Amino acid sequence: MELRHLRCFLAVAEELHFARAAERLHIDQSPLSRTIKELEEELGVLLFIRTTRSTQLTRAGHLFLEHVPRVFMMLDQALDSVKAAARGFHGQLRVALSDGIMPSRLPALLAQCREEDPEVDIRLFEIPLAQQIAGLHDGIYDAGFSMAEDAGDGIVATPVWEDEVMVAVPARHPVLAFKKIPLVEVLRYPLVLGYPVICEGHARQIDRILRMQVQEPLVAQRVGSFDVMMTLVSAGLALGLAGAAHIASTRESGIVARPLEGNPLMLATYLLHRDAEPAPILARFVERSTAVDSKFDRPTIDKF
Known part of the structure; x- marks a missing residue:
């Protein structure tokens, strides 16, 4: 098995299309197909199910894809x-x-x-x-x-370190009437939160905070980065919950960071x-x- 076999497999597995994979690798489709066949013969399994309409990974192909990268x-x-x-x-x-x-x-x-x-x-x-x-x-x-x-x-x-949980608030939002915002007031408005699959640890910690109230949060949108979270807050579309350092580092204007009411809640x-x-x-x-x-x-x- 050579690295070219693995590179070809990875391209086809990610594109699920032999023509696009060949274009990505800057080779013709025929040598790409031969390379995949050589790899399958060496492994003794089929890695792809290929029809006139689609290319799909087999179970063995999925398992192989977990290791090749x-x-x-x-x-x-x-x-x-x-x-x-x-x-x-x-x-x-x-x-x-x-x-x-x-x-x-x-x-x-x-x-x-x-x-x-x-x-x-x-x-x-x-x-x-x-x-x-x-x-x-x-x-x-x-x-x-x-x-x-x-x-x-x-x-x-x-x-290793902690940051206080803050509410990222658009300027001139009603909750700015509170110097320290009750969590129940936060839950009256749409929130922008992180995707659990992308911001897994942060999402777990924020979820524990939100479960302190019986009321379910109104999630306007889930995002994969704090930059996008702050963009939506700056646009006035939602409130955000993040660490003080994240809000302080944002380049977006029109955002006010306010603490939650009660003892400081920390993100570790x-x-x-x-x-x-x-x-x-x-x-x-x-x-x-x-x-x-x-x-x-x-x-x-x-x-x-």
């Missing part, structure tokens, strides 16, 4: 490691980011790492939580940040890594990550 990810990371060594680095730390983690801590953390461990090349990967956890198990990533406190067996999730971010004795580079990174929150300047409340 990791091969290319590991190859890319091996190449990155070699290139980093050529640039004078003596180690590499691969860090996955999921759930749109709080943005304000990362620059300070990375700056500290660069100052204290200048020989370590740090690479960041923005990926879904499930992919992060699989990558940690497979050794594709050394550590990751997420807002999910339960990553399953074999993964340690350590809380976790550092994930395998449940094993960490290498010295990773151990130092974990130590810095758990200390960075104490050095963080809290953002101001109102933002216009």
Whole structure:
């Protein structure tokens, strides 16, 4: 089996169309079909069901698709490691980011790492939580940040920083009559929330807060990023619930951040890594990550 077999399989599996896959690979359709047939013969299974109208993955094809992208990810990371060594680095730390983690801590953390461990090349990967956890198990990533406190067996999730839950409010909205907004008042208006499959950990934490009230939230829209959330809030289409750091970092105008009434509700971010004795580079990174929150300047409340 050669890499060209895997590249051809991946293209067809993602396009589910041999002509489009051939165009994507810049080859003719006939050699693409022969390559897929060679791969199927070597594996001893059919990977695709192909008719005049459609191309579909078989069950074996679906299973194979779960693993093939990791091969290319590991190859890319091996190449990155070699290139980093050529640039004078003596180690590499691969860090996955999921759930749109709080943005304000990362620059300070990375700056500290660069100052204290200048020989370590740090690479960041923005990926879904499930992919992060699989990558940690497979050794594709050394550590990751997420807002999910339960990553399953074999993964340690350590809380590293917190942000107060704020209501992102369009300017001139009625709830601005409250300096601290009761949750029951928030639920009177449409909300924009994160997709659970994309912002899994954040969605879980917000869902726990919303369950504090009997009333069901009126969800106007679910989004895959905080940038889109703030865009909808700025347009006056809904209220948003997010950490203070996310609202403070938005480039959108016309947004006011207000706290919820009562004791502050906090959103936690976790550092994930395998449940094993960490290498010295990773151990130092974990130590810095758990200390960075104490050095963080809290953002101001109102933002216009």
